Amino acid sequence: MKDSLPVPARIGVRAGRRAHARDKAPPGEPRAIGYLYLLPALLVYGAFVLLPLGHSVLLSFYEWDGITEGTWIGLSNYQDLIADPQTRAAFLHSLVLILFYSVLPVAIGLLLAALISRTDLRGLTWFRTILFLPQVVPLVVVAVIWSYIYAPGAGPLNEGLRAAGLDGLTRSWLGDFSWALPSVGLIGTWVQYGLCMVLFIAGVQKIPTSLYDAARVDGAGPGHEFLAVTLPNLRNEIAVALTLTIIASLRNFDLVYLTTKGGPGNATSVPAFEVYNQAFEVGQVGFASAIGVVLALVIFAITGVVNRIAEARE
Amino acid sequence: MTGRIDRVVNYGLLVAFSFIALYPIGGIVLAALQRPGELSGFSIPRDLHFSNFAEAWTQGHFATYLKSSVIVSVSVVAVATLLSLLAGFAFGTMKFAGHKMLFYVFLLGLMVPLEGIVIPLYYDLRALSLTDTYWALILPQIGLSLAFGTFWMRAFFMSTPRSLIEAAEIDGARNWSILWRVLVPFARPAVLTMMVLIFMWTWNEFLLALVMVSSENLRTAPLGLAFFQGQHASEATLLAAGAIIVALPVVVTYVFLQRHFIRGMLSGAVKG
Missing domain, CATH: 1.10.3720.10 (MetI-like)
Incomplete structure (x- = not known):
């Protein structure tokens, strides 16, 4: 757990803003040759990220089936996006998934961090390696594993319930209208909680013990100690955890496509899945682009807000 | 004394959450070694069928x-x-x-x-x-x-x-x-x-x-x-x-x- 981070443990907007202070001290004299070093990266990045991003916005103003010529329809796709109950549902499902992908893992991680801050633990490297493993396994493989766990017949979950005498609870987890979304969500919890735990445990160990000692001298109980010392000092780690897990919950294509294909009905459809579905299955390319643009904007906004809150508290 | 109880609880939680992280992965490894057609739930295979890998390799390209x-x-x-x-x-x-x-x-x-x-x-x-x-x-x-x-x-x-x-x-x-x-x-x-x-x-x-x-x-x-x-x-x-x-x-x-x-x-x- 003693790894020092070589860069500020921040991402996105926040990282840039933090670097500001350093920018004032000029990194060397002005050198035009900098452009030359930048050029290859800028060309590839521009051609395969920036240009498509712009093109995506442009496409979102068209009605286009991907084959015949498209028609300019202005903001109609965005109006449809708000009006269409199916698309609205997809965005709502994302909110539910944030609970499972982000809130729950962060809560689990904080609980453990709170307990561990009071003791000193050895042998954490092993736990860390194991807890982190779900982050590394390809999501396609995660989907295969959990599709089997949730399988209606002899899946391990139903088998386990039967062994415990809870036959009444067995069901086709991913095929059930009310259970499919939480079931997909719990896969996300499984993937993300280790990241949060490792992140917070590492953070807690960097808090000077003197702060805890001072709190104890002041007669703070465990609860107050957590609120007064642990939580404020984990600000950065919480911001990183929230950003990473919320982005993962919004960019949830692989798991949904491979476990439920948005079903049953559209009980588990999410925006990332609808982008693919509308563009490449239904053939509403403009509308799909609009969903993609909104998804990107939501991610920009959440990254910005989370980091701004963390910074304001500093 | 509280220190020791804390420690046991902490290690207990770490072990529990590590187990949850590992269980589905370990389960799928065991499943891959079962005799084809006999699989149900996650269980220890009676005998190891490494041939599943060979078959998946060829059938799955x-x-x-x-x-x-x-x-x-x-x-x-x-x-x-x-x-x-x-x-x-x-x-x-x-x-x-x-x-x-x-x-x-x-x-x-x-x-x-x-x-x-x-x-x-x-x-x-x-x-x-x-x-x-x-x-x-x-x-x-x-x-x-x-x-x-x-x-x-x-x-x-x-x-x-x-x-x-x-x-x-x-x-x-x-x-x-x-x-x-x-x-x-x-x-x-x-x-x-x-x-x-x-x-x-x-x-x-x-x-x-x-x-x-x-x-x-x-x-x-x-x-x-x-x-x-x-x-x-x-x-x-x-x-x-x-x-x-x-x-x-x-x-x-x-x-x-x-x-x-x-x-x-x-x-x-x-x-x-």
């Missing part, structure tokens, strides 16, 4: 899929690393008009989700007749990795002592040799961290492959596994074996270089 994944991953990691080093060097050690603005442009890429650009990418690359080629998998992933790579290397080069660069300048070294002879050797751990992350993201990528590739020869390992799942949904032992084959390269890399994976991801690394 995993040799072909792994080859595609290796070609794509190696190309992306190599080119993205090189370009990130160059761009990070420029941002981290040089001042030029617009350097701040250009850096923000790169930072934007940390947040751009692939879902937001995959549609135009498909149609643009199709117009260039590049869909259904390795290029369609390699070029966009280099682009998406560059935002992180540039950001990562810039941060590292900014934190290296100026004196290192100045000493080399006094010795008459030019930019190019300062980068390669002085800074890169110094940056080796940071470069390795960046490389393992880009490798993992590229190896695990699914959506891009699904959209871009239709010919079977070009399928990457995750895409191949998805098709394999479609065809062998009822043969859980084979499917489990296939899943392990696909996960193995990245998991083995993780076991050997776990410090780099964890350090990189804890810093908040994301790829579009």
Whole structure:
């Protein structure tokens, strides 16, 4: 757990803003040759990220089936996006998934961090390696594993319930209208909680013990100690955890496509899945682009807000 | 006394959560070793059927899929690393008009989700007749990795002592040799961290492959596994074996270089 981070443990907007202070001290004299070093990266990045991003916005103003010529329809796709109950549902499902992908893992991680801050633990490297493993396994493989766990017949979950005498609870987890979304969500919890735990445990160990000692001298109980010392000092780690897990919950294509294909009905459809579905299955390319643009904007906004809150508290 | 109770509770929780993390993975390994057709739940196999792996390998054409994944991953990691080093060097050690603005442009890429650009990418690359080629998998992933790579290397080069660069300048070294002879050797751990992350993201990528590739020869390992799942949904032992084959390269890399994976991801690394 003693790894020092070589860069500020921040991402996105926040990282840039933090670097500001350093920018004032000029990194060397002005050198035009900098452009030359930048050029290859800028060309590839521009051609395969920036240009498509712009093109995506442009496409979102068209009605286009991907084959015949498209028609300019202005903001109609965005109006449809708000009006269409199916698309609205997809965005709502994302909110539910944030609970499972982000809130729950962060809560689990904080609980453990709170307990561990009071003791000193050895042998954490092993736990860390194991807890982190779900982050590394390809999501396609995660989907295969959990599709089997949730399988209606002899899946391990139903088998386990039967062994415990809870036959009444067995069901086709991913095929059930009310259970499919939480079931997909719990896969996300499984993937993300280790990241949060490792992140917070590492953070807690960097808090000077003197702060805890001072709190104890002041007669703070465990609860107050957590609120007064642990939580404020984990600000950065919480911001990183929230950003990473919320982005993962919004960019949830692989798991949904491979476990439920948005079903049953559209009980588990999410925006990332609808982008693919509308563009490449239904053939509403403009509308799909609009969903993609909104998804990107939501991610920009959440990254910005989370980091701004963390910074304001500093 | 409370100290000891605390410790037992803490270790108990760590063990419990580690078990939950490991259980599905261990279960699928056991499932892959069961006699075909006898699988139910997660249970210890009565005898080990390693033949499931051989059968999944041939039936699932995993040799072909792994080859595609290796070609794509190696190309992306190599080119993205090189370009990130160059761009990070420029941002981290040089001042030029617009350097701040250009850096923000790169930072934007940390947040751009692939879902937001995959549609135009498909149609643009199709117009260039590049869909259904390795290029369609390699070029966009280099682009998406560059935002992180540039950001990562810039941060590292900014934190290296100026004196290192100045000493080399006094010795008459030019930019190019300062980068390669002085800074890169110094940056080796940071470069390795960046490389393992880009490798993992590229190896695990699914959506891009699904959209871009239709010919079977070009399928990457995750895409191949998805098709394999479609065809062998009822043969859980084979499917489990296939899943392990696909996960193995990245998991083995993780076991050997776990410090780099964890350090990189804890810093908040994301790829579009």
